[in-house]
Amino acid sequence: MTLYMTLGGRRTIIRAMPELRARLEQDPCFDLSGFHQEFDISGDFCEFLAFLLGGAPCYEGKPVCALLSPLCTCADMYQRFVDHVVAVFFTSKEETADEEDLRELMDRLRPHVLSPRPVKPVLVYSVEPEIMAL
Numbered sequence: 001m002t003l004y005m006t007l008g009g010r011r012t013i014i015r016a017m018p019e020l021r022a023r024l025e026q027d028p029c030f031d032l033s034g035f036h037q038e039f040d041i042s043g044d045f046c047e048f049l050a051f052l053l054g055g056a057p058c059y060e061g062k063p064v065c066a067l068l069s070p071l072c073t074c075a076d077m078y079q080r081f082v083d084h085v086v087a088v089f090f091t092s093k094e095e096t097a098d099e100e101d102l103r104e105l106m107d108r109l110r111p112h113v114l115s116p117r118p119v120k121p122v123l124v125y126s127v128e129p130e131i132m133a134l
Contacts, residue, residue, distance in 0.1 A: 002054030003101050007089055013049050016088040023084045029077055035070065052105055064109055065116035072113050082106040 024030045044061030051059035072078040090099045
């Protein structure tokens with residue numbers, strides 16, 4: 001069973017978005033200006049969480065680096081962000097295996113958020129390069 005199903009599916013993710021937004025707004029480390037639409041039901045972050053937790057076969061929203069890098073500018077802020085995400089899904093004081101799984105998933109994302117590799121541009125021509133050189 002996926003973490004998505006264990007947590008309660010899309011309904012749980014949708015219910016968690018307002019609480020996560022409130023937690024981040026109350027945390028002085030985070031600046032949510034320009035990030036509010038991401039917390040909408042149809043926002044990229046909600047869709048990304050559904051994908052990350054195993055509830056969607058693909059994700060077609062913003063790349064994770066573009067989605068979270070504006071919020072998480074360093075390792076400490078990323079860890080605080082993960083703590084907030086975990087707190088909205090797991091209210092128990094005891095750490096569970098599911099919570100560990102979520103933390104592990106978020107930990108695997110860390111390099112993609114904090115130090116994304118530049119992608120070499122791909123040049124696409126509608127005509128052969130030799131013809132363009134003429």
